[in-house]
Amino acid sequence: MRRIIAACLLLLMPILLCGCAREQKIRIAVVPKGVAFDFWRTVRAGAEKAGSELGVTVIWKGPTDERDVAGQIAMLEDFITSKVDAIVMAACDAKALVAIVNKAREAGIPLITIDSGVDDKSVPFIATDNIEGARIAAQTLVRLIGGKGKVGLIPFLRGAATSDMREKGFLDEIKKRPGVQVARKLYSESETAKGMAVTEDMLTSVPDLAGIFAANEPGAIGAAQVIEERRLAGKVKLVAFDAADSEIAALKKGTIQALIVQNPFKMGYEGVKAAVSAIRGGHVPLYTDTGVTVVTRANLNAPEVQTLLAKPGKE
Amino acid sequence: MGPLVALLVMGAALSFAARDFLTGDNLANVARQAAVIAILAVAETIVIIGGGIDLSVGSLTALTGVTAAVLMSSGTPMAIAAACLAGILCGLACGATSGLLTAYGRMPSFIATLGMMGIARGVAFVVTAGQNVTLPAAFPEFAAAEALGVPVPALVAAVVAVAAHILLSRTVPGRHTYAIGGNAEAARLSGIPVKRVVTILFALSGLLSGIAGLVLTSRLTIGQPTAGQGYELDAIAAAVIGGASLMGGQGTVPGTVVGAAIIGVLRNGLNLLNVEVFWQQVAIGVIIIAAVFFDQFRRRR
Numbered sequence: 001m002r003r004i005i006a007a008c009l010l011l012l013m014p015i016l017l018c019g020c021a022r023e024q025k026i027r028i029a030v031v032p033k034g035v036a037f038d039f040w041r042t043v044r045a046g047a048e049k050a051g052s053e054l055g056v057t058v059i060w061k062g063p064t065d066e067r068d069v070a071g072q073i074a075m076l077e078d079f080i081t082s083k084v085d086a087i088v089m090a091a092c093d094a095k096a097l098v099a100i101v102n103k104a105r106e107a108g109i110p111l112i113t114i115d116s117g118v119d120d121k122s123v124p125f126i127a128t129d130n131i132e133g134a135r136i137a138a139q140t141l142v143r144l145i146g147g148k149g150k151v152g153l154i155p156f157l158r159g160a161a162t163s164d165m166r167e168k169g170f171l172d173e174i175k176k177r178p179g180v181q182v183a184r185k186l187y188s189e190s191e192t193a194k195g196m197a198v199t200e201d202m203l204t205s206v207p208d209l210a211g212i213f214a215a216n217e218p219g220a221i222g223a224a225q226v227i228e229e230r231r232l233a234g235k236v237k238l239v240a241f242d243a244a245d246s247e248i249a250a251l252k253k254g255t256i257q258a259l260i261v262q263n264p265f266k267m268g269y270e271g272v273k274a275a276v277s278a279i280r281g282g283h284v285p286l287y288t289d290t291g292v293t294v295v296t297r298a299n300l301n302a303p304e305v306q307t308l309l310a311k312p313g314k315e
Numbered sequence: 316m317g318p319l320v321a322l323l324v325m326g327a328a329l330s331f332a333a334r335d336f337l338t339g340d341n342l343a344n345v346a347r348q349a350a351v352i353a354i355l356a357v358a359e360t361i362v363i364i365g366g367g368i369d370l371s372v373g374s375l376t377a378l379t380g381v382t383a384a385v386l387m388s389s390g391t392p393m394a395i396a397a398a399c400l401a402g403i404l405c406g407l408a409c410g411a412t413s414g415l416l417t418a419y420g421r422m423p424s425f426i427a428t429l430g431m432m433g434i435a436r437g438v439a440f441v442v443t444a445g446q447n448v449t450l451p452a453a454f455p456e457f458a459a460a461e462a463l464g465v466p467v468p469a470l471v472a473a474v475v476a477v478a479a480h481i482l483l484s485r486t487v488p489g490r491h492t493y494a495i496g497g498n499a500e501a502a503r504l505s506g507i508p509v510k511r512v513v514t515i516l517f518a519l520s521g522l523l524s525g526i527a528g529l530v531l532t533s534r535l536t537i538g539q540p541t542a543g544q545g546y547e548l549d550a551i552a553a554a555v556i557g558g559a560s561l562m563g564g565q566g567t568v569p570g571t572v573v574g575a576a577i578i579g580v581l582r583n584g585l586n587l588l589n590v591e592v593f594w595q596q597v598a599i600g601v602i603i604i605a606a607v608f609f610d611q612f613r614r615r616r
Contacts, residue, residue, distance in 0.1 A: 035592065059589050064596070067541040070531065074348045078586035081341045082333065093447060096537045099455065159447040187445065 025057045028275050029079040030268065031072065031089040032062035033116060034190070037217050038244040039264050043114070046268025047088065054276050059084065066190050067157070069096045076100045080107050086275035088268075090115040094161045110278035114271040115264070116162050124278070126270045126288040128262040130162050133292040134169030134215070137239050137260045140294055141211045144237040144257050148179030149210030152202040154219040156190045163187075166215040166241065183209060188219035195222020203230060211237035217244045224250040243295065243309050251297060261308055263290040317609060318557050318573045325580055333587040341583070343466050347458070349579025350468035351376070351531045353572055355546055356553035357472075357479045358523035360571040363554055364483065365516045366496035366563030367417060367424035371409065372524045372550055374435035376543035379406040379528030381439050381448055384538025390451030403525035409435055410521015414514035424517070432547070439540040448538030458533035468530045472572075475523060480568040488512060496563030552599065553578055556606040577602065 030047045032040045044060050051058035059079075063071040072092045079087060080103055087104055090113065091097040097118045104111045117125040141151060151174065155167040167185070174180050183206045186198035195218050203209060203226065212227075214220035220240030224247070227236055233255045240247060243261045250256040267290055274284045299305050330337035355372045362369040383402030387395045409431055416427040460467045483489040491512050494502040503509045532538050551561075557574030559566025578599060585595045 061586070061589065061592060064592050065544065067539075067544060069535055069537075069539060070351075070542065073535070074344075074582065075586055077344045077348070078341075078583055081338070081344060082335045082587045082589075093535075093537060093539070095447065095449065096535045096539070099459065099536055158445045 025055065026085045026276070026279060027057045027059055028086045028088060028272055029059045029061065029076075029084040030272065031075060031079070031087065032060075033072070033090045033092050034066040035062045035064060039217060039242055039262075042264040043090075043268035043271075046265035046270075047272045048268075049265075050269045050272035050276075054273065056085075056272070056276055058272060062090075063092065066092060066160075069093045073097070073100055077103070080104055080109060083107075084109065086110045086112070086279050088112045088114055088271040088275050091118045091161070092116070093159065094119045110275060110284075112271050112274045112278065112284065114267040116160065121286070124274055124284045124286055124288075126267055126274060127162075127290060128267075128292055129289045130165035131169035131172075132289075133241070133260055133262065134166040134213075135173040136292060136294060137166075137213050137241065137258075138170045138173035140258045140260070141213050141237060141239040142174070142177055142180055144239065145180070145210040147177070150181050150183035150206055150208060152184040152186070152199075152206065152209055152212045153182055154186060154188050154195060154198060154212060154214040154223060156188050156216045156219055158187060163215060170213055170215075188214070188216070188222060190216065190218050192218045192222045192225075195219040196226050197222070199223040199226040203227075203232070203236070209236055211239065214238065214240040216240075217242045217247060220244075220256065221246050221250070224255040228253075228255050248300075248309065251295070251300065254297070257296065259295040261293045261295045261305075263292075263308065265308075265310075266290045317613065318570060318577060318606060321606070322573050322577050322580065325577065325584070329580065329584040329587070333584060336584060336587055339464075341587070343461070343469075345576075345579050345583045346469035346472075347466045347534065348583060349575055350466070350472040351527045351534070351543075352546060352549045352553060352578060353472040353575035354475050354523055354527040354530065355550035356557075356571045356575045357476055357568055358520040358527070359547070359550040360554045360557070360559050360566050360568055361479060361483065361492070361523075362424070362516050362520045363551075363559045363561060364496045364564065364566045365492045365513060366499060367513065367516065368428065368551070368561065369410075369413065369517065369520045370425065370428040370547050371413060371431035371435055372520060372527070373543040373546035373548075374432045374439070375406050375409055375521060375524035376528040376531055376546055377540055378409070378435040378439040378442075379403065379525040380532035380535075380542060381443050381538040381540050383529055384448040384450055384454075384532055385442055387451055387454060388448075390453065392453070395451065395454055399529055402529055403522060406521040406523070406525025406528065407518055408521070410524065411514060411518035413521070414517030417517060418510040418513040428517075436540075443538065443540045445540060447540075450532070450536060450538060455533050455536040458530060468534060471526065471530055475526060476568050476572050479523075483568060488515070492516060493564055496565070498564070549578060550575075552603050556603060558610060574606075 047058050069092045112124045114126045155163045157163045184202045188195035214223045238256045239258045241260045278284050379402040382405045383398040387398035413427045413431045416422050417424040458468050491507045553574035554571045557570030
């Protein structure tokens with residue numbers, strides 16, 4: 001019995017130590033939807049840059065799985081309990097996180113949403129205008145396939161605001177083009193393996209597919225891998241959202257023809273800035289569009305594109 | 316005894332390390348966060364004591380939750396009550412199916428419930444077309460509410476645990492369960508209706524998964540077909556930390572509840588202390604191994 005207690009205490013030592021070392025600076029919790037993808041790492045870099053410029057502590061923590069709504073709720077509850085000064089979050093689900101927004105409000109903790117908002121329009125939201133971004137993606141893809149043919153769409157998660165908006169923007173724009181039809185729409189569930197599987201199924205069932213739009217990084221990487229395996233690079237045009245290292249590599253190789261690049265660094269940066277401004281009683285606009293840029297092999301090396309693609313914190 | 320001491324030591328350490336740990340609000344949060352896993356862990360304990368394993372509890376949580384969510388869409392109190400009942404019955408039916416396959420189909424329960432895990436998850440996607448289901452406004456209030464100062468999800472878990480404890484420790488079917496898990500052949504020879512009891516154990520597990528599904532859905536404020544992913548492993552971990560043996564015949568509900576509390580407190584504490592999520596997974600893994608290791612050690616002496 002005594003051994004058990006001793007072992008437990010030993011396990012808990014580091015916890016006790018870091019608990020004692022807590023500092024008194026303003027603490028801002030930044031809670032992304034996931035932590036695994038480059039996109040979120042760039043958000044983190046932006047958040048930390050703003051944090052160091054403004055002299056506040058940025059606490060970065062998110063669920064390991066983007067579908068883990070319950071896990072994200074629990075993390076946010078615990079941040080509210082530990083009385084952080086503000087919360088910046090990307091909601092795993094627009095409806096399910098509304099209750100947490102209310103809890104934060106009751107606790108007097110300012111809350112800013114980035115990238116994926118909640119169904120409460122009074123909460124400041126800093127993000128890419130995803131409908132507009134997907135519309136630009138559709139225009140780019142239509143141009144690449146020469147204005148006619150069948151295309152496939154790979155959104156990631158039905159019900160996730162970002163995915164739904166990209167789907168809508170893309171479909172709206174394609175509807176305006178009589179020569180182009182959306183032949184397949186299959187979800188990647190934000191998993192590369194699923195992205196590969198749905199791309200394989202698309203190419204098998206629609207042999208004359210002219211192009212694919214993948215609405216986020218895992219879907220894009222999955223699609224690019226299949227297109228390369230089947231030696232269809234350049235024949236099936238691929239336009240994808242985001243700019244992970246693997247996506248840029250595929251762009252250079254010619255598997256991906258165009259990337260619709262958001263500005264996640266700016267989301268993290270502006271998110272923390274808005275949070276600090278809210279703590280200090282300043283004005284925070286309800287909506288900030290961080291914009292998209294179409295990156296192709298032609299403009300990849302332009303200085304403004306290189307700044308956008310820089311991944312701070314990764315030497 | 317061991318797990319309870321570990322929980323108390325952890326609690327004591329955390330109340331020093333994180334000044335917000337030992338507050339009423341936070342303890343209510345922990346109870347709310349751990350309730351679903353606790354209910355599933357009790358379900359798992361019942362099956363494990365009987366010598367089986369149930370891998371489908373996480374998927375059943377999602378299936379029963381979305382079934383209820385879809386059925387209650389009209390939002391009248393009658394519809395909500397009927398939908399809850401339907402969700403629980405759905406869990407019961409799935410559990411009973413796994414039980415029949417195990418007992419009468421002579422399948423290893425690992426396989427029968429692995430299949431059920433896939434079926435339930437798939438049907439949850441089919442029922443919802445992959446989309447999250449909006450709930451009538453009244454239903455989420457239930458998980459957010461408190462009764463006698465205790466969050467309702469925790470009360471539900473407590474009622475489930477007490478009922479299961481009485482069933483296992485004070486009734487004839489309970490004693491049969493331990494006997495079957497200890498040695499099924501000996502149990503059969505001594506006249507215990509092994510097949511019937513095993514079927515009932517899985518049916519009970521399904522029923523409790525249904526209750527967990529309702530609690531989780533109410534807490535999430537949406538019916539989510541992807542909910543409860545991996546919860547079966549947390550439930551098994553809680554049972555094992557609490558002293559249940561995967562060989563069968565051993566385990567108690569109070570032990571399991573303590574096991575679930577250890578996992579819940581650990582997650583919450585590590586969140587409060589701002590430990591990276593990746594390390595949380597490592598910590599829970601270490602605790603599982605440590606618990607079983609010390610248990611073996613103690614038994615051998």
